[in-house]
Amino acid sequence: MSIKLTIPTALRKITRDADVVEAEPGTVQEIIASLDQSYPGFRTRICEDEDKLRRFINIYVDGEDIRFLDNLTTRVRDGAELAIVLAIAGG
Amino acid sequence: MTFINGLKCRECGREHPKRAIAGCEECFAPLEVDYDYDAIARVLSREVISARPKNLWRYRELLPLEREPAVGLASGGTPLIRAERLGRVLGIRDLYIKNDSVNSPTLSFKDRVTAVAINKALEFGLSAVGCASTGNLANSVAAGAASAGLPAYILIPDNLELNKIIATSIYGARVIAVRGNYDGVNRLCADLAERYPWGFVNVNLRPFYGEGSKTFGYEIAEQLGWRAPAAIVVPMAGGSLITKIRKGLKELEKLGLLEEEVRTRFFGAQATGCNPITSAVKRSSIEIQPVKPATIAKSLAIGNPADGYHAARLIAETQGWADDASDEEIVAGIRLLAETEGIFAETAGGVTIAVTTKLIEQGRINADDLTVIAITGNGLKTPDAVKLPKPICIEPKIDQFDRVASGLAATV
Numbered sequence: 119m120s121i122k123l124t125i126p127t128a129l130r131k132i133t134r135d136a137d138v139v140e141a142e143p144g145t146v147q148e149i150i151a152s153l154d155q156s157y158p159g160f161r162t163r164i165c166e167d168e169d170k171l172r173r174f175i176n177i178y179v180d181g182e183d184i185r186f187l188d189n190l191t192t193r194v195r196d197g198a199e200l201a202i203v204l205a206i207a208g209g
Numbered sequence: 210m211t212f213i214n215g216l217k218c219r220e221c222g223r224e225h226p227k228r229a230i231a232g233c234e235e236c237f238a239p240l241e242v243d244y245d246y247d248a249i250a251r252v253l254s255r256e257v258i259s260a261r262p263k264n265l266w267r268y269r270e271l272l273p274l275e276r277e278p279a280v281g282l283a284s285g286g287t288p289l290i291r292a293e294r295l296g297r298v299l300g301i302r303d304l305y306i307k308n309d310s311v312n313s314p315t316l317s318f319k320d321r322v323t324a325v326a327i328n329k330a331l332e333f334g335l336s337a338v339g340c341a342s343t344g345n346l347a348n349s350v351a352a353g354a355a356s357a358g359l360p361a362y363i364l365i366p367d368n369l370e371l372n373k374i375i376a377t378s379i380y381g382a383r384v385i386a387v388r389g390n391y392d393g394v395n396r397l398c399a400d401l402a403e404r405y406p407w408g409f410v411n412v413n414l415r416p417f418y419g420e421g422s423k424t425f426g427y428e429i430a431e432q433l434g435w436r437a438p439a440a441i442v443v444p445m446a447g448g449s450l451i452t453k454i455r456k457g458l459k460e461l462e463k464l465g466l467l468e469e470e471v472r473t474r475f476f477g478a479q480a481t482g483c484n485p486i487t488s489a490v491k492r493s494s495i496e497i498q499p500v501k502p503a504t505i506a507k508s509l510a511i512g513n514p515a516d517g518y519h520a521a522r523l524i525a526e527t528q529g530w531a532d533d534a535s536d537e538e539i540v541a542g543i544r545l546l547a548e549t550e551g552i553f554a555e556t557a558g559g560v561t562i563a564v565t566t567k568l569i570e571q572g573r574i575n576a577d578d579l580t581v582i583a584i585t586g587n588g589l590k591t592p593d594a595v596k597l598p599k600p601i602c603i604e605p606k607i608d609q610f611d612r613v614a615s616g617l618a619a620t621v
Contacts, residue, residue, distance in 0.1 A: 127403050128234050173220075173518060174237035178396070183513065185499050204237045205515040206399050207411040207419065208391075208447020209319070209346035 121149065123200040129164070132157050141200075146177060147190040149200065164202060174205045211275045212249050216240040216416050219519070227275075229333055229413040231402065239516065240416040242273040250464050255435060258466075262286070264313075265321055265424040271460055272424070273417045274328050280356045281324025283313040285424050289432035289581070294549040295562075299569050303579040305438070306546075307429050309586070310554050315352050315376065316587035317345035317508075317555075318450065322421035323410065327353035329417040330408035337362060337407040338414075341398035343391050343446065343508045344373035345555075345586050350410055351382035362407065364394045370507060372590050390502055392513045422450045426457025429581055430467060437462075437471040439578040442565045444557040444585055445477045445486050445531070446509040448520030454583070455523055475524050476574065477531035478564035480504035480539060480556075486517045490531035495521040505536045505594045506556040508586055530573045534563035540595055542566070543588060553588030561585075 121141045125133050133139055134157070141149045147168070154161040164175050169190060171177065177184045178201045184192045194200060216225040220238035232239055249270045261267035265285025266278055288308045296304035309318040323346070330338045339362035340350045347363045354361035361382040365374065366389065378384050387394045395411075402412040410418045430437055437458045443451040458471045479487045482504030485497050497517035502510035514520070524531055534542065542562030547553050554562070565582050568574045588595075601617075603609040 124400075126399070128232070128237065172237060174232060174239075174515075176513065181393070183392070183499055186501075201396070203396050203399055204232055205513070206231060206341075206395055207239070207415045207449055207515050208395075208511045209340050209342040209411045 120196045121194055121198050121200060123149070123153070124202065126202055126204055128204060129202065132160050132163055143194055143196045143198075145190065146179070146184055146192050146194060146200070149194060150190075176203045176205060177201070178203060212245045212270050213273055213275065214243040214245055217243040229335065229408055231399070231413050231415060239419075239519075242416060242420055244271065246460070246463055253464060253466075255466055258431065265324060265421065268424055268427045271427070272325055273420050274325065274332065276328075276332055278324065278328045279331055280327050280353055281320065284320040284324040285312070285428065287312050287428065289429060290550065290552075292550050292582070295546065298545065298549055299566055301569055301574065301576050301578070301580060303577065305433075305579075305581045306550060306552060306584055307425065307581055308552055308584050309425065310552060310558065310584050310588065315345070315348040316590065317349065318422065318425060318583075318585040319345040319349040321424050322346070322418045323349040323353045325421035326350070326408070326410035326414045326418035327357050327359070329414055330359065330410075331357055333408065335406070335408040336360075337405075338410060339363060339398070339401065339407050340410045341365075341391065341394045343510055344369055344590065345508050346411065347377040347382075347384070348373060348590075351377045351380035351384075354382065355380040364398050366391050366394050366507075368507070370591050370593065372592065376590065391511050392499070395511075395513075419449050419453055422453035423457030423460065425450065425583065426454035427461060429454075430458055430461050433579070434468070435461075435466060436468050437473045438581045439472070440474045440476060440529075440574050440580040441583065442476040442478055442561055442568065442574075442580065443583045444509055444561045445479050445520055446511045446514065446557075448486055448514045448516035450583070450585070451475055451477055452516055452519045452523055455527070473527060475527045475529040476564070476568055477520055477524050477529070478561045479531070479533045480506040480509055480560050481533040481535045482506070483510045483512055484533040485512060485514055486520050487531035487533045489517065489521045490524050493525070495525065497521065504539075506539055506560050507591070508555060508557045509560060530568060532564045532567045532571075534560050534567070538563040543595055546584070547588070552584060554584045555586035555588050555591040556594045557586050558584045558588070559594070
């Protein structure tokens with residue numbers, strides 16, 4: 119269990135109030151699938167379908183938006199930090 | 210008297226109670242304030258509005274406060290200027306500038322959103338306010354918080370213009386520069402909003418704050434004699450303002466306050482160095498691909514625009530278009546507006562003027578379209594963007610002046 123994923127408040131009902139959960143290395147998609155096993159319903163809360171995040175959800179790997187990487191097929195190395203962040207307004 | 214039913218998700222329609230909240234808990238989309246328009250229609254008329262002072266509170270029934278506003282009382286009410294000289298240069302007859310570079314108190318359209326957000330923070334009894342900002346919001350929140358007696362925590366990118374930093378710190382705000390671009394600042398701010406019980410105006414006060422931008426649209430329509438323009442050109446950073454101007458016009462239409470239905474075509478303007486929304490529009494898409502900003506228009510440098518999808522969609526729906534401007538074109542735009550209309554806009558204004566020029570050249574805005582250009586911030590905030598020659602220096606002697614003046618006259 120070596121990848122840390124930060125969960126925003128809006129998703130913590132699914133993660134049983136955990137603000138950080140852990141997962142094994144793999145692609146972002148695989149990590150989401152494995153978390154869906156531990157926390158049923160996790161995937162459908164953040165994805166429109168298997169290949170697409172919901173429009174107002176962003177995922178960062180070590181601070182980088184996965185849309186600058188390989189999207190859901192971005193490989194996440196051991197020890198990396200993932201964050202799920204809701205899109206917020208400009209200023 | 211309140212006219213607010215609650216908050217409603219813009220996408221899935223789920224209802225949420227009135228409270229500080231960032232987005233829909235179901236699908237995470239932005240929330241809209243749900244008004245009782247029938248009740249508003251019974252009390253709001255052109256006469257009622259016209260009799261009130263010229264500030265944004267003249268439309269107070271359409272703003273999401275439940276108490277009388279305590280701060281930001283002079284915000285809004287900015288001039289709509291007939292821009293004949295600029296229009297002649299651009300080849301367009303009916304051109305207007307909506308000039309929020311003279312908004313109160315901090316010289317940008319953000320004074321509209323802040324006026325609503327700070328009052329809302331007071332209503333909710335929040336102990337402090339904060340924001341992530343590319344500058345204008347920072348100035349405005351810092352000033353608004355000072356006038357409300359609230360501490361302010363302002364997060365900015367570490368490369369922000371010095372004037373915008375000074376014009377934030379002066380109000381006693383706690384200003385924190387964050388390494389990297391605005392999108393990182395915004396992420397941090399989202400995290401902070403989860404940890405601190407404060408009102409972050411662009412995060413958990415967002416549903417209310419955005420409503421202030423509608424007044425930009427209300428004022429344009431009222432100043433045009435209760436008509437919507439044929440075309441409007443709006444700078445886009447996060448993409449919220451353009452959507453709220455349309456919402457404002459549609460609300461006036463719904464309330465029966467306009468002479469004609471709204472047929473405004475909406476045009477969006479970005480810098481080429483940060484153009485995630487215009488590039489989506491140009492490829493006929495509403496899917497936003499984020500970018501890493503590199504532009505002198507720092508107030509528009511949001512590479513991951515939260516309302517980009519909605520902005521791109523409304524531009525397509527209204528048969529508008531979007532384009533972007535290089536740094537050189539931005540500076541030329543600033544100078545053109547200053548030299549033709551006597552208005553010194555910040556870099557975002559240069560973007561909007563430059564893009565308007567292109568849209569007219571492309572035939573997307575026609576010579577007889579009544580067109581409004583949204584100028585959203587003041588040039589004194591970004592003076593370093595325009596590199597001008599130093600003035601000629603002379604001794605206090607008539608002959609020296611005569612020689613210099615004849616040389617200057619030759620260059621005019």
